[in-house]
Amino acid sequence: MARQSGAAPEPTAKAPKVKKRRWYHQLWQVFQMTRRQDPAITPILLGTIAVVLLLAVVISLLTGSWLWFVALLPFAVLAPMVVLAxxxxxxxxxxIEGQPGAAMAALGTIRRGWSFTQEPVAVDPRSQDLVFRGVGRAGIVLVSEGPAGRAARLLEAERKRTARVVNGVPIHLVQMGDGEGQVPLRKLPRTVQKMRPTLTKQEVGEVTKRLTALGAARPPIPKGVDPYRTRPDRKGARGR
Structure with a gap:
């Protein structure tokens, strides 16, 4: 029998190892981001370290034992990290303040107890006011972005639409903003987390299923279509 010719298959090259991001890399990234928005962060952190070290020296001198200095030394690292956070x-x-979707970005920091839709459930095509929806043991929360007057109307319309499919479930209305009766962006997660639980986990799952079936507030606008310039098809409306 003739031997089959051909070179032996070359061994497959190993995939390059992905370099792990160490905690100090993430810490440095956080520091750089903070410094861009808050240039005073560097002297503040250095001052925090100096205060902790000075306090450790004073306590050690007063007690006559430098063991206090050793014991307080870790706080010279911990304190500036807390300040940086x-x-x-x-x-x-x-x-992110003032940008569309800022409310969702803030609500996304809530790790447990709530689930939020990534896309708004209601949108005003003219003013670009938004409403986001979350479900948790406290019920349903509708969070708006926009001036108080317009947001109130948009929230009420979405509340009525939601109440049709979840009769009896608490629906909380929250306006995000800096106006009267509104909740500032940075206080938004805390405001939602403080809501009192009234539903069981099983009830939360049932409410989520009903809201998923509810669908979007309105048909999505195709990409590239300007909602301000769209006009109805008059011939189609007359059946031609």
Missing amino acids: RRAETAAYTQ
């Missing part, structure tokens, strides 16, 4: 949160909210 607070300032980074403020910087992040400042960065």
Whole structure:
């Protein structure tokens, strides 16, 4: 029998290893983002470290034992990290404030107990006011973006639409904004989390299914279509 010719298959090359992101890489990224929005963060962090070290020295001198200095030394690292986390949160909210979908970005920081639609459930095509919906053990929450007057009308219309399929379920209306009666962006997650639970987990699942069947508030606008310039097809309306 003739031997089959041909070169042996070359061994497959190993995929390059993905370099892991260490915690200090993420910390440095957070610091850079915060510094862009808050240039004073560098002296604030250095001042925090200096205060902690000075306090450790004073306590050690007063007690006559430098064991206090060793014991308090980790706080020279922990304290500035806590300060950075607070300032980074403020910087992040400042960065997205005023942009469409900012409310959803803030609500997305809620890790447990609530599920929110990624897309708005109601949109005003002229003013671009939005309404987002969340479901949790406190019931349903509708969160609006826009001036108080317009947002109130949009919220009420969505509340009526939602109530038709979830009769008896609490529906909370929240206006995100800086106007009277509105909730500032940075306080929005806390406001939703403080709502009192009234539903069981099984009831939450049932409500979610009903709302999923409810669908969108209106047919989606095709891409590339300007909603301000669209006109009805008059011939089609007359049956021609």
